[in-house]
Amino acid sequence: EVQLVESGGDLVQPGGSLRLSCAASGFTFSTYWMTWVRQAPGKGLEWVANIKQDGSEKYSVDSVKGRFTISRDNAKNSLYLQMNSLRAEDTAVYYCVRSSGMDVWGQGTTVTVSS
Amino acid sequence: QSALTQPASVSGSPGQSITISCTGTSSDVGSYSLVSWYQHHPGKAPKLVIYDGIKRPSGVSSRFSGSKSGNTASLTISGLQAEDEADYYCCSYAGNSARVFGTGTKVTVL
Numbered sequence: 001e002v003q004l005v006e007s008g009g010d011l012v013q014p015g016g017s018l019r020l021s022c023a024a025s026g027f028t029f030s031t032y033w034m035t036w037v038r039q040a041p042g043k044g045l046e047w048v049a050n051i052k053q054d055g056s057e058k059y060s061v062d063s064v065k066g067r068f069t070i071s072r073d074n075a076k077n078s079l080y081l082q083m084n085s086l087r088a089e090d091t092a093v094y095y096c097v098r099s100s101g102m103d104v105w106g107q108g109t110t111v112t113v114s115s
Numbered sequence: 116q117s118a119l120t121q122p123a124s125v126s127g128s129p130g131q132s133i134t135i136s137c138t139g140t141s142s143d144v145g146s147y148s149l150v151s152w153y154q155h156h157p158g159k160a161p162k163l164v165i166y167d168g169i170k171r172p173s174g175v176s177s178r179f180s181g182s183k184s185g186n187t188a189s190l191t192i193s194g195l196q197a198e199d200e201a202d203y204y205c206c207s208y209a210g211n212s213a214r215v216f217g218t219g220t221k222v223t224v225l
Contacts, residue, residue, distance in 0.1 A: 035214070044118065044219035045153070045161065045204050050212060059212040061116070101151055101166035102206065102214075108160065 002026035002104050004096045009109030016086050020109060022079040022096030030054075030074040033099035036081050038092035039108075046092075049081065050099055064090075086113045116209050119144065119217035126223040132193040135220045137205030138186060143215055145186035149208035152181060152190045155219075156201045164203075165190060192222070200224045 008020040020036070035050040049060035049070040058070050069082040079096055091113045098104040120138040127133040137144065137152075144150060152165040163172050165181035168188060178193045188207070192199055205217035 033212075037216075045155070045206075045216045046118075047206070047214040047216060050214070057212065061213070095160065101163060101172075102153070103163045103166070103172060105160040105162075 002098075004098065004104060004106035006094065006096045006106045006109035009094065009111045011112045011114065012086055013115050014087060014113055016113070017082070017084045018086065018111060020081040020083065020094055020096075020111070022106060024077045024079065024096075024098075027098070027104075029072075029077040034070075034072060034079045035097040035099045035102060036070060036079075037095045037097050037102070037105075038090075038111075039095070040089070040092040043092075048094070051079070083111070086111075088113050116143075116213060116215045119205055119207060119215055121203075121205060121217040121220045123218070124221045124223065126225055127192075127195045128225045129195055129197065131195050132191060133195060133222065135190045135192075135203055135205075135222070137188040137190070137207075137217045139188075139207055139215070140186055143207040143209040144183065144188050146210070147208045148183065150181065150183060150188040151206045152179075153204045153206065154199075154201045155204060161204070195224055197224050 005023045036048040051070045067085045071080045093108040095108045096106040148168045150168045153161040155161040164179045169181045209215045
């Protein structure tokens with residue numbers, strides 16, 4: 001079964017850091033672009049960042065540039081999102097998504113930025 | 116990148132057809148045939164129902180169909196059923212490997 005499982009969400013203070021992980025199974029992880037998408041409370045979906053199969057290309061939305069870093073470890077079938085300088089507006093459910101048409105989604109992990 | 120514009124809500128009775136619009140610009144929807152649509156039941160993972168503007172993934176009901184004209188993409192749900200009640204989001208390729216989502220539409224089955 002194709003599956004994505006996120007972890008690492010937590011309550012963190014403004015200015016703090018957090019690292020999200022996504023464990024992939026059931027497909028050849030190394031052959032797919034991967035994406036992070038988030039949904040703030042009461043808001044719509046927002047594309048956050050994506051990364052090429054070998055990690056050589058990375059792209060992100062302007063609001064997280066310089067603060068968030070997407071990475072992957074193909075040997076571990078894992079995707080990561082390092083989030084620094086967190087702000088209240090980063091509070092959201094973060095989804096790990098397989099990028100081929102964004103056809104497979106994890107259940108999400110919740111990040112709350114609050115003092 | 117600005118979010119694509121969708122109506123906040125659309126409703127219909129069981130058996131009817133509804134259409135959700137998704138308006139972008141010549142930099143996203145208008146330039147690429149790479150619009151996808153997602154069904155999202157709160158608390159669950161979003162589900163892909165249309166990709167590449169008009170294609171349906173395996174297992175998705177044929178009641179879902181997509182189209183595009185100029186800078187506007189559309190999702191039509193025919194034969195509306197109670198289980199179709201959910202939030203729906205469009206998403207377009209926006210160049211430089213970026214994606215942009217729509218504002219979302221709440222579908223209510225009356």
